[in-house]
Amino acid sequence: MNIHSNLLDSVPELVAIRRDLHAHPELGLEEVRTSELVARELESYGYKVTRGLARTGVVATLSNGTSRKSVGIRADMDALPILEETGLDYASRTPGLMHACGHDGHTTMLLGAARAIAERRAFDGTVHLIFQPAEENFGGARIMVEEGLFEKFPCDAVFALHNDPRSPFGQFALRDGPVCAAVDEARITVNGSGGHGAEPEATADPIVCGASIVMALQTIVSRNIHACDPTVVTVGSFHAGTASNIIPARAEMVVGIRSFDPKVRDELERRIRLIATAQAESYGMSTTVNHERFFDATVNHTAETDFVRELARRFAGPEKVTELQRPFMGSEDFAFMLKEKPGCYFFLGGSRGEGSDRPLHHPAYNFNDDLLPIGAAFWTELAEAYLNAGSADVPTTLSRVS
Template sequence: MPVLNRIADYAEEMKTWRRHLHMHPELAFDCHETAAFIAARLREIGVDEIHEGIAKTGIVAIINGQGDGPTIGLRADMDALPITEATGADHASTVPGKMHACGHDGHVTMLLGAAKYLAETRRFSGRVALLFQPAEEDGGGGQVMVQEGVMDRFGIAEVYGIHNAPNVPFGQFQTTDGALMASVDTATVKVTGKGGHGANPHECVDPVVAIVAMVQGVQTILSRNLYALDEAVVSVTMIHTGTASNIIPEDGMFCATIRCFRPEVREMLRRRFHEIVEGTAAAFGVRAEIDYDWGYPATINTPEKADFAARVAAEVVGEAAVDARSPREMGSEDFSYMLEARPGAYLFMGTGPGAGLHHPAYDFNDEAAPVGASFFARLVERAQPLAG
């Protein structure tokens, strides 16, 4: 596998970086120690500019190439998850209840490795903007960075990102043109009736039977309102009500995650969810309060940028290890906001066998970091080549 030789030389240093980050996980926007570590490495590397405090703890670093040209953005998310680690590794999390269970420590390491190579060689024109983003898991840090103007402020013309993929063959890249990951919305419904003794239901307005009907009703959206060739998910994931076997409760609640790929489908799902819940509430004589949280949009690659990124990946790992038309998936990602703001592409990179993402036994494969760093570096050199 032709990892760039110079980046291969950084492998042990990159492992040290990654394991330090793994031992010191931080959540959401509160990535203060993580940002300080990244900024210190960037100063050692010798980037030209470091801009801190973007989206609270995010960083944008600039590396100038040789001669005029556009600015290409490379993004790595850096937050962890509220999970207790169960790897047993020597470099396991030192923070109770927090761990890098999604590999963002690896993402940061890959981008730092690419930064070191690009700052040393500078075999490209224009500039590179390195985007270290907090709060991908919770809070939409990608959206906040865009809202704070990073694309315009730094003149970013196109933007790219990678996510590690455990249990995908090591070094295999996967992407597609158009929609790659789904939008995600969350509905929380509180249902209020009139409680009382379970022996006298006629004296009550039972929220339990209303919730059951609502849950059954919203499942019909996919079978009766969605065009058969579209794709969407409506999954009810929580139901809470009741305190005892002989009491009809006063109220109850349920939650659902709602996912799709097209804006018009997303709006239809929202509309029908409200209509079904509100109509069922009227039929059962209960009150329903719906909190419908409009979450991350679909992650939609620019077709020509996805094709370009796939060709670059093939230079690093070989054509046989690149799937440029991989199936899209129902997971979500706030890199979507950056792709709404600028052309670009998002890719998955296989890291081989291991525990899945968000599992307490997950650990990023350190051997994958030089592969991802080589992809980022080669991407810049191919997108913005030196003048002949």
């Protein structure tokens, strides 16, 4: 890996920052302490810092030279409502909250890059570093865009990464086109007629009807959607009743839906509504279906993906760059930025290779601190390479580190 020598010297400081963030997790739109720490660090590096976009978002801007070209790099800052089980001495100090997705690492890597970019000044144009709140649940990217992110901070392209604890350490994984799924949610309420459990004939049992709906929903992917269109329909919640001798008046379920193609997305909503309504009618009951669309599919742009791929090959070696054979069914709200600007979202492997790596969102997951200098160095190179493209090469002072 090509790691800037000054960046290597700052690794202990980066580790300290990352572990401090890990010990103080904050949920989406509540990242007050995190955003203040980020803003304070960025100001000390000489950036013009803007606070308050999407409530707790931070955008840092640095210009150099005369070019009007600009680039945006995003890191997410929020944690998850998970009770940590790592046993680390820097484990979460807030019970029930945890950085179980590595956003503490993403934030720290971009801070490391911010410092290196400012120290080197080896670019011609403007760098916008976007520290985004609320990636996990509230669509912080969408809020930032709606509040004028790209009007206030014009970007010719935007980039973001996510750590992957299951992939080989230091491996870059990417693909052109769809990379993460759109995510929707349907809340279905079955309206029955309750009564005594010993006299079901005098009731309209919403549990039986709801169970029929659950089974019928499983046919959508297998019988209504083309086999080559990746889709998932998951009934993740079913609640009804309180006791064995009581038939409740209603049953409620929550359905998670994943897809990529907009037409397929529309068909999924149509079929869910139709099945819920028709199944309920067959039992003499009614339903209400509240269908909400959360995140669109995350779709990479060809030119920017090619740029990241080639840069990663030069940075880490061709053997460390792999093509994703299929997109992930997980979602990513960076989709909203990619709908506005061309760019690329990719993955950076962080496996320790010890057989103890925990997956993302696991209560024992912990970001691999050895990734910090790699991510920071790559972001530094990306900003410089993108802004210097088409201009005379800028001399580098990188040292080769294996």
